[in-house]
Amino acid sequence: MSINFEKAVGGAERALMYRMQRSEILSNNIANADTPNFKARDLDFSALLASQTKSPATPVSLKTTNVRHIAGEESASDIYGGELLYTIPAQPSIDQNTVDLQIEVAKYTDNGMHFDAAFTRLNGAFKGLLSALRGE
Numbered sequence: 001m002s003i004n005f006e007k008a009v010g011g012a013e014r015a016l017m018y019r020m021q022r023s024e025i026l027s028n029n030i031a032n033a034d035t036p037n038f039k040a041r042d043l044d045f046s047a048l049l050a051s052q053t054k055s056p057a058t059p060v061s062l063k064t065t066n067v068r069h070i071a072g073e074e075s076a077s078d079i080y081g082g083e084l085l086y087t088i089p090a091q092p093s094i095d096q097n098t099v100d101l102q103i104e105v106a107k108y109t110d111n112g113m114h115f116d117a118a119f120t121r122l123n124g125a126f127k128g129l130l131s132a133l134r135g136e
Contacts, residue, residue: 008129012122018048022099025084026108029099036095049130064118 022043053129089098 005129009122009125012118012125016115016122018043018045019111019118022111023108023115026104026111029087029104030101033097033099033101033104036082036097037095038099040089040099041084041106042087044085045104 022116023045025041029038029040088102089099090100
């Protein structure tokens with residue numbers, strides 16, 4: 001009888017990866033709180049969930065029609081699957097920066113707690129696999 005690691009740890013691993021990606025984005029927002037014209041970003045969880053439940057789509061590539069066109073670089077939405085959205089500020093700022101530091105820190109803290117829960121879930125899945133292998 002074989003062990004299917006995708007069934008055993010797949011959901012926990014994907015949750016941990018989502019939390020890690022969101023942590024990177026939120027920390028980038030916090031680091032750029034004083035940068036003029038910086039636009040805060042965040043992952044759209046509902047779009048990510050919808051993309052995980054559907055069959056994988058074919059990747060979109062840029063079409064160049066002239067040799068002088070700039071080759072497409074990997075953007076943040078390419079890295080995170082197109083679910084990266086701009087944050088709408090509660091109050092406009094003079095320098096056009098949309099980062100509200102208190103909100104971003106609260107999001108980061110909340111994401112950190114969810115990261116810990118996902119890590120505990122993944123750890124529990126591995127402990128379950130170990131006990132199954134030992135025959136306990």
